[in-house]
Amino acid sequence: MSRGWRQRLAVGGLLAPAVVLLVLFFVLPSVDLFRLSLAWMDPQRAIHPDVSLSNYRAFAVNPYFHRMVWGSLKLTVWVACLCLLLGYPATYYMVHARSTMYRTVLYAVVVSPLLISVIVRSYGWVVLLANNGVVNGTLVALGIVHQPIRMLGTFGSVVVATVHVLLPFMMLPIASALQGLDPALERAAQNLGATPLQTFWRVTLPLSMPGVVAGTSLVIALTLGIFITPLLVAGPLQPLFAIGIYYVTLSELNFPLGAALSFVLLVFTLAVIGLASRLLGLIHRRMV
């Protein structure tokens, strides 16, 4: 056997377990789900495996589904913008922290949410925002309001909790982009007479754009699919795409419709990510 063949065989052998696992329990279930989305369920809950677009048609004509697409889109825009606005300055601050110890602590604050179950993080917001929770308790105690304000169950509570859950996914890619930046470039700009602000706008920000694009895409994808956090802070009636799918599949037990909605969501997610990275790419080109 030649060296090339032996190497190819070794690579194949190393990759085989991962590929087999993913084909069996990721690719095939997805294909299966697509086939199911073309089946239809009659009122007696029998599933007919013929090829029809009736589920997709149901999505197209039902205003309930349109409302939830709109809700998810609105949530995504809010969450992506807030994550960027909160995340970029905070990441910049973290990467540029002078003391190594302090920088490590800040990194720990950003990474630790990834290590804590999403249920615990979302539940924390219930404790904060409930009528008898921390925020309302403080407001009432300070005499700012007399009656607790209803916060749980509102769209705003979903935005706040989702931003909290997804912020690390925006910050970590930006952090790695900012770390990879050669500090000599910033120094050079300043030596050539640029003010710190000019240096930031003309050098630092454009060069960290790949991190921004990566973080934003990830946050968009995760926002469109998030359902545990909104379910916890706002309940199953919140008009959101992922919650709608959960409801149709688990409460109405209409698997074919749930499958079709899943694929609409997938296509929708890819379209929104594509659009967002086009937009950010355009801004990036304008900058340099």
Next chain:
Amino acid sequence: MRYLRLRTVLNVFSILVYLFLLAPLVVVVLASFNSADFLSFPPQGFSLRWYQSVWESELWGESFRLSLIIMGLVTPLALLVGTLAAYALVRNSFPGKGAITTLIMAPMVMPQIILGIALLTYFSDLGLLDSLVGLVLGHLIVTLPFTVRLVSISVHNLDPTLERAAQNLGATPLQTFRMVTMPLLRPGLVAGAIFAAILSFGELAVTLLIAGARTTTLPLRIFNYTEYNFDPTINAVSTIFVLLALVLIIGLDRLIGLVRIG
């Protein structure tokens, strides 16, 4: 002058963002020591009674054991499969490498509700719903991208000349792997294992769809409790998650440096 003021604004703003990240976690930890029977603020008094009731509860114990068992099965499997794949992907270039990388990373960006529903329908055909095997497989798919990514960092930093030097000095491939490759990869492997373990232990998105009454994991039990009532024991259980993360974060920093996880 103007720059200094701007700098101060940036600092204050950033510190507020970090406080925002910490707030819900700190609040849960503090609430777990509140003696009141219901959610209340300001707290009514210090008490460890909720920890005691978690400790004595049959149901929480059962869920805790189940989550540990799943974690114990998922971690070595994810680490083994992920390490082999990471090694192959970082060290070689071959046609289709991009496609395989995308396949391995895909479960990370796939909207979780879709992954959950796909596994729900697939497992219901295979009879794997509400089963230990089903949960282990589901968690494996979710954790694999993270282990591959973390181990890849270490493989990337591993200088191939060291392995070649060992072989030139007469080591067999197996000896080289055992005595050179493995020790150098160890930090990445441990980091990958920690991530796989913690992701599996806290996983809920997929679990919620494929688990059932016989397989109520710890996060699933928290979810079920929050849906119907405000049981203060949730605070105590949640605090365990927070403390575990604190320990692991220190471990991760020692191993590969938090700065490189992103």
